[in-house]
Amino acid sequence: xxxxxxxxxxxxxxxxxxxxxxxxxxxxxxxxxxxxxxxxxxxxxxxxxxxxxxxxxxxxxxxxxxxxxxxxxxxxxxxxxxxxxxxxxxxxxxxxxxxxxxxxxxxxxxxxxxxxxxxxxxxxxxxxxxxxxxxxxxxxxxxxxxxxxxxxxxxxxxxxxxxxxxxxxxxxxxxxxxxxxxxxxxxxxxxxxxxxxxxxxxxxxxxxxxxxxxxxxxxxxxxxxxxxxxxxxxxxxxxxxxxxxxxxxxxxxxxxxxxxxxxxxxxxxxxxxxxxxxxxxxxxxxxxxxxxxxxxxxxxxxxxxxxxxxxxxxxxxxxxxxxxxxxxxxxxxxxxxxxxxxxxxxxxxxxxxxxxxxxxxxxxxxxxxxxxxxxxxxxxxxxxxxxxxxxxxxxxxxxxxxxxxxxxxxxxxxxxxxxxxxxxxxxxxxxxxxxxxxxxxxxxxxxxxxxxxxxxxxxxxxxxxxxxxxxxxxxxxxxxxxxxxxxxxxxxxxxxxxxxxxxxxxxxxxxxxxxxxxxxxxxxxxxxxxxxxxxxxxxxxxxxxxxxxxxxxx
Numbered sequence: 409x410x411x412x413x414x415x416x417x418x419x420x421x422x423x424x425x426x427x428x429x430x431x432x433x434x435x436x437x438x439x440x441x442x443x444x445x446x447x448x449x450x451x452x453x454x455x456x457x458x459x460x461x462x463x464x465x466x467x468x469x470x471x472x473x474x475x476x477x478x479x480x481x482x483x484x485x486x487x488x489x490x491x492x493x494x495x496x497x498x499x500x501x502x503x504x505x506x507x508x509x510x511x512x513x514x515x516x517x518x519x520x521x522x523x524x525x526x527x528x529x530x531x532x533x534x535x536x537x538x539x540x541x542x543x544x545x546x547x548x549x550x551x552x553x554x555x556x557x558x559x560x561x562x563x564x565x566x567x568x569x570x571x572x573x574x575x576x577x578x579x580x581x582x583x584x585x586x587x588x589x590x591x592x593x594x595x596x597x598x599x600x601x602x603x604x605x606x607x608x609x610x611x612x613x614x615x616x617x618x619x620x621x622x623x624x625x626x627x628x629x630x631x632x633x634x635x636x637x638x639x640x641x642x643x644x645x646x647x648x649x650x651x652x653x654x655x656x657x658x659x660x661x662x663x664x665x666x667x668x669x670x671x672x673x674x675x676x677x678x679x680x681x682x683x684x685x686x687x688x689x690x691x692x693x694x695x696x697x698x699x700x701x702x703x704x705x706x707x708x709x710x711x712x713x714x715x716x717x718x719x720x721x722x723x724x725x726x727x728x729x730x731x732x733x734x735x736x737x738x739x740x741x742x743x744x745x746x747x748x749x750x751x752x753x754x755x756x757x758x759x760x761x762x763x764x765x766x767x768x769x770x771x772x773x774x775x776x777x778x779x780x781x782x783x784x785x786x787x788x789x790x791x792x793x794x795x796x797x798x799x800x801x802x803x804x805x806x807x808x809x810x811x812x813x814x815x816x817x818x819x820x821x822x823x824x825x826x827x828x829x830x831x832x833x834x835x836x837x838x839x840x841x842x843x844x845x846x847x848x849x850x851x852x853x854x855x856x857x858x859x860x861x862x863x864x865x866x867x868x869x870x871x872x873x874x875x876x877x878x879x880x881x882x883x884x885x886x887x888x889x890x891x892x893x894x895x896x897x898x899x900x901x902x903x904x905x906x907x908x909x910x911x912x913x914x915x916x917x918x919x920x921x922x923x924x925x926x927x928x929x930x931x932x933x934x935x936x937x938x939x940x941x942x943x944x945x946x947x948x949x950x951x952x953x954x955x956x957x958x959x960x961x962x
Contacts, residue, residue, distance in 0.1 A: 434482050472629065562752075581759035613706065618816075642748060773785050774848050819922075822861060899944065
């Protein structure tokens with residue numbers, strides 16, 4: 409498929425789409441499917457058929473519409489014969505029994521109990537780049553993705569740019585890895601490209617395992633072709649011809665849609681040999697992980713792809729030098745690859761104009777915990793925490809007070825209310841004792857015990873430790889045991905200093921990122937909520953969560 413053929417096909421898709429007077433976009437991401445959206449989809453189709461309206465109104469299964477708290481969601485588009493103010497309607501918590509009411513509402517009058525305001529801050533304050541097609545295209549259909557611009561950037565790169573041009577564009581964009589560490593993407597790509605060893609590989613890390621995080625799942629379930637296109641552009645830039653997507657087996661829907669997308673792209677000549685009728689070749693395979701959190705660490709992931717037990721390797725050498733099968737390997741996560749096509753299409757300077765000094769572009773966050781609007785949001789880097797939690801997130805339910813937000817998953821830290829006006833970027837979060845991570849954002853209210861929170865994340869890291877190195881294998885067990893003593897009201901003053909010393913040891917001596925970051929929840933809660941630890945020394949849990957053994961305790 410040449411660029412001209414791709415443009416022609418995209419125009420045909422858009423022409424077919426424009427032929428419909430109205431449409432219903434029904435969320436078929438995992439969260440809405442679990443609430444009955446598939447039955448709703450079929451019910452709407454049946455209602456339109458019975459009224460002979462199927463040629464007028466299209467029903468389209470789409471990916472995540474974002475506002476998971478209100479699911480299952482339907483977006484109704486009224487394209488003709490109505491005022492501009494009636495063009496778009498977002499309908500919440502819609503069940504199959506509402507299908508007749510939805511079709512009745514094609515005149516523009518929907519049940520007020522089902523409708524959400526279009527100008528909801530949750531949507532109005534977002535800037536969607538990586539997720540721009542989520543909730544808009546059918547993730548099962550290549551044509552729908554092509555109609556939305558899929559593979560334009562890939563063919564533009566193959567026909568109009570050299571690999572060096574693509575590398576320069578990515579470097580100019582300031583894009584940093586969205587998987588956690590925030591390493592400059594262009595620098596990583598260039599390191600792989602200048603390595604003379606062959607073959608070279610491109611690997612997508614889709615092993616999303618942080619509690620409360622579902623950013624990668626949302627993108628893969630909603631727009632799999634975007635990720636494949638980003639990987640192919642990266643392969644062209646670094647001189648790779650083979651790639652792997654490492655995805656956890658629990659993500660069954662994302663896996664199914666990826667497999668279908670790979671097959672479709674190969675059939676259309678957009679993956680495989682002679683892509684776009686050029687000499688460029690890139691083949692992609694899926695590898696399923698068994699749910700081990702440590703396989704999110706890049707060297708453990710590569711070891712798992714090779715067929716071995718997923719355990720980290722000492723670095724250096726880094727994967728860019730000696731990675732998969734001992735060859736140069738580029739590893740980025742799902743969101744990083746999803747940002748690549750728009751950067752190639754619109755230019756690195758455009759992307760660099762968004763965000764802050766060293767944190768460019770946007771970031772996708774999964775809002776979870778004690779917050780009104782749970783779901784996926786994408787905002788410019790530098791957006792204040794307050795705007796995310798209270799603007800997009802709708803604040804804390806049931807009138808409770810905000811206490812903290814935990815970013816970065818088990819490797820991150822807890823940020824208190826005093827820093828709500830801080831911008832969300834790599835440097836600011838690091839200065840507060842947390843990290844960006846892959847984008848999990850768990851909100852906590854006044855009824856949360858911060859000692860208990862630290863204990864929860866330590867238990868997670870303890871259970872997920874691969875056991876290869878002693879500091880992590882033994883240190884996480886001992887740290888969790890110390891926190892248990894605090895929870896039971898059995899800790900002494902000396903345990904506070906012991907806790908900090910052991911955190912420093914585990915952090916500095918562990919082999920990989922799991923052990924090195926496991927103490928972060930303790931260190932950040934000690935830093936910002938030290939009074940709660942001291943209260944536990946007195947046999948009190950201020951939040952009333954811990955069951956103390958001392959007399960007169962809560």
